[in-house]
Amino acid sequence: MPDSQEKKFRTPKVHEHHALDRFMHMTDEAVRILVQPQRGDLESPVLHKHDVYEDASEEDLRGFEIVTDAEGHHYAVRKEHH
Numbered sequence: 001m002p003d004s005q006e007k008k009f010r011t012p013k014v015h016e017h018h019a020l021d022r023f024m025h026m027t028d029e030a031v032r033i034l035v036q037p038q039r040g041d042l043e044s045p046v047l048h049k050h051d052v053y054e055d056a057s058e059e060d061l062r063g064f065e066i067v068t069d070a071e072g073h074h075y076a077v078r079k080e081h082h
Contacts, residue, residue: 064076
């Protein structure tokens with residue numbers, strides 16, 4: 001018979017977290033059902049406004065070119081400046 005002071009540690013069982021999982025599932029479902037997304041006029045055109053960060057990103061991307069290797073993989077390579 002094992003010593004009374006020698007106790008085996010139990011690993012947590014899946015069902016011990018079941019109540020939390022069920023609660024999280026219920027709140028996700030409630031949000032999905034009760035919260036409606038904001039919708040604008042679906043017929044109006046989408047306006048895309050550039051900001052300084054987007055302009056800087058586009059400027060940086062102009063310094064790259066796309067190359068394709070013999071196996072068809074595409075890579076962005078910085079353009080050589082002469």
